[in-house]
Amino acid sequence: MKVRIDKSACIGCGACEATCPEVFRLGDDGLAEVTVELVPPELEGEVRDAADFCPVAAIHVEA
Numbered sequence: 197m198k199v200r201i202d203k204s205a206c207i208g209c210g211a212c213e214a215t216c217p218e219v220f221r222l223g224d225d226g227l228a229e230v231t232v233e234l235v236p237p238e239l240e241g242e243v244r245d246a247a248d249f250c251p252v253a254a255i256h257v258e259a
């Protein structure tokens with residue numbers, strides 16, 4: 197599974213980093229970024245939760 201952030205939508209709230217810090221972090225620009233190429237299977241649930249929690253739907257999960 198892959199995941200990407202739409203930086204034009206992200207408001208830098210940090211919820212994704214709080215939900216799954218192994219995959220998301222806030223970058224120097226204050227916006228979220230993805231730190232892994234492929235999401236490990238054991239983190240897929242947290243990544244989907246983060247996508248659900250994102251207040252602006254900026255997290256896009258790709259199969």
Ligand code: SF4
Binds near residue numbers: 206252
């Ligand atoms: Fe950006 Fe959404 Fe992450 Fe908040 S939860 S930092 S808006 S991607």
